[in-house]
Amino acid sequence: MGLGKNDRERINVKEYVEQARTILVYGEYDVIVVGGGVAGVAAAIAAARNGASTLIIERFGYLGGTATASLMANINAFRNQVKPDGLQTSRGIAEELMVAMHKIRGLGEATSYAQEEYDIEQGELSYSYPIDVEKFKFVTLKTVHEAGAEILFHTYFSDVIMEDNIIKGIIVENKSGRSAIMGKVIVDASGDADVAYRAGAPFWHVQKDEAPRLVDCLMYRVTGFPTGERLPQSGPVAGHIMNVWGPAAEPINGADARELTQAEIDTRLKLYDHFEDVKKQRPYLKDAQIVDTGPLIGVRQTRFVEGEYQLQVEDVLSGRQFDDVIALCSSPIIHYYGYRRYLEHEGYDIPYRCLVPQKIDHLLVTGRCMSSDQPSYESWRAMAPIMSLGEAAGAAAALCVEDQTTPRALNVKKLQQRLKEQGAELGQSRS
Numbered sequence: 001m002g003l004g005k006n007d008r009e010r011i012n013v014k015e016y017v018e019q020a021r022t023i024l025v026y027g028e029y030d031v032i033v034v035g036g037g038v039a040g041v042a043a044a045i046a047a048a049r050n051g052a053s054t055l056i057i058e059r060f061g062y063l064g065g066t067a068t069a070s071l072m073a074n075i076n077a078f079r080n081q082v083k084p085d086g087l088q089t090s091r092g093i094a095e096e097l098m099v100a101m102h103k104i105r106g107l108g109e110a111t112s113y114a115q116e117e118y119d120i121e122q123g124e125l126s127y128s129y130p131i132d133v134e135k136f137k138f139v140t141l142k143t144v145h146e147a148g149a150e151i152l153f154h155t156y157f158s159d160v161i162m163e164d165n166i167i168k169g170i171i172v173e174n175k176s177g178r179s180a181i182m183g184k185v186i187v188d189a190s191g192d193a194d195v196a197y198r199a200g201a202p203f204w205h206v207q208k209d210e211a212p213r214l215v216d217c218l219m220y221r222v223t224g225f226p227t228g229e230r231l232p233q234s235g236p237v238a239g240h241i242m243n244v245w246g247p248a249a250e251p252i253n254g255a256d257a258r259e260l261t262q263a264e265i266d267t268r269l270k271l272y273d274h275f276e277d278v279k280k281q282r283p284y285l286k287d288a289q290i291v292d293t294g295p296l297i298g299v300r301q302t303r304f305v306e307g308e309y310q311l312q313v314e315d316v317l318s319g320r321q322f323d324d325v326i327a328l329c330s331s332p333i334i335h336y337y338g339y340r341r342y343l344e345h346e347g348y349d350i351p352y353r354c355l356v357p358q359k360i361d362h363l364l365v366t367g368r369c370m371s372s373d374q375p376s377y378e379s380w381r382a383m384a385p386i387m388s389l390g391e392a393a394g395a396a397a398a399l400c401v402e403d404q405t406t407p408r409a410l411n412v413k414k415l416q417q418r419l420k421e422q423g424a425e426l427g428q429s430r431s
């Protein structure tokens with residue numbers, strides 16, 4: 001695969017034919033996870049714990065993706081934000097990471113969301129938690145490392161190795177050069193469906209000037225404000241640090257390098273003016289200082305893969321249950337015809353087929369690029385359900401290797417049994 005469609009459509013684009021060359025094989029694994037955001041983290045932990053030799057590759061030098069690199073410090077949607085909120089929809093690895101954060105005082109004091117408080121000490125998580133981003137880097141790394149997954153940082157996925165419609169491995173670039181990595185099952189947790197796209201799986205993409213879609217923005221952290229009291233309109237607070245939803249970008253295609261760069265330039269140039277405006281609205285920030293931004297603007301959505309099933313907004317609104325459920329969610333649709341649409345049930349099912357891309361074999365796609373329509377994405381895109389989706393993909397990949405089968409032919413009942421044994425909520429606790 002060469003240039004993407006957007007590149008080709010750009011006027012005056014020139015082409016260069018890259019010469020074939022022999023490259024080294026870095027290694028061979030049962031499961032390769034591409035991308036170390038919250039989906040990839042959960043996938044790598046689950047794959048390794050289920051006995052697969054697992055490699056996770058990540059372009060940055062730490063894990064967490066949007067949560068850390070883009071400073072998105074509110075982990076949402078462990079249960080419905082409003083009543084009925086009796087069912088905790090994300091458990092398993094998602095809960096484990098929050099409990100680990102709690103133990104090292106990594107969960108902040110003030111979430112930005114109105115919610116009923118549940119007691120984490122009693123094993124019940126609230127809708128949302130603010131996180132100390134640095135501690136989340138630590139907890140995700142420690143948990144992935146202890147699960148036995150191998151990690152390759154500062155490594156960029158750049159292409160696929162295909163045999164007909166079967167993905168056999170990936171090509172990566174890093175300080176050591178260009179190399180091949182072979183894998184029996186590849187989990188695409190890149191957020192942008194980079195692997196599925198390169199492999200030729202069908203996908204859809206909201207065009208940049210096409211409404212509705214969620215906008216991207218540059219988050220930043222500030223310090224130097226009064227602590228110990230509940231601050232009005234605050235962003236997530238952990239210790240002496242507050243995260244602020246920063247300047248919004250013009251609608252861009254975040255999977256296009258040139259547009260992504262433009263969004264970085266535009267938002268970063270607006271940063272200090274933005275903070276001056278924020279200070280006017282929140283006088284308690286008058287002496288505060290900006291501490292940092294992340295290396296990457298917060299990109300909410302780019303490509304969505306076309307899977308064996310596409311989650312529909314009717315499924316979300318009606319609380320639909322599926323025989324092949326692998327995760328639950330009850331998070332509001334955050335921009336439903338312009339308003340925050342809360343759900344009137346304890347949680348809908350997300351089917352396994354949403355993780356299985358059409359056309360390409362030995363590939364699972366998880367995280368924010370999963371097969372879905374736009375409004376349902378705006379519900380399940382919160383990080384708690386995304387971690388559940390990652391866990392399901394990792395466990396499924398390991399089971400495929402164990403049973404010598406493909407993701408499309410996997411025995412989903414066996415996967416569900418395993419996920420439940422390992423602490424996942426698949427609706428068994430519904431009242």
Ligand SMILES: Cc1cc2nc3c(=O)[nH]c(=O)nc-3n(C[C@H](O)[C@H](O)[C@H](O)COP(=O)(O)OP(=O)(O)OC[C@H]3O[C@@H](n4cnc5c(N)ncnc54)[C@H](O)[C@@H]3O)c2cc1C
Pocket residue numbers: 034035036037038039040057058059060063064065066067069070072074075076077155156157158189190191192194215216217297298299300366367368369381382383384386
């Ligand atoms: C502005 C904004 C506000 C949000 N607000 C909230 C909120 O309040 N609460 C909430 O729960 N959620 C929120 N979200 C949504 C949530 O953060 C995301 O849906 C979630 O973090 C996506 O996780 P992911 O692992 O699927 O993808 P990502 O976090 O995008 O992770 C993908 C990972 O893959 C890596 N990667 C990508 N391409 C490559 C490549 N080619 N090679 C190597 N590595 C690669 C990236 O570096 C990254 O680590 C928000 C998102 C944004 C942007």
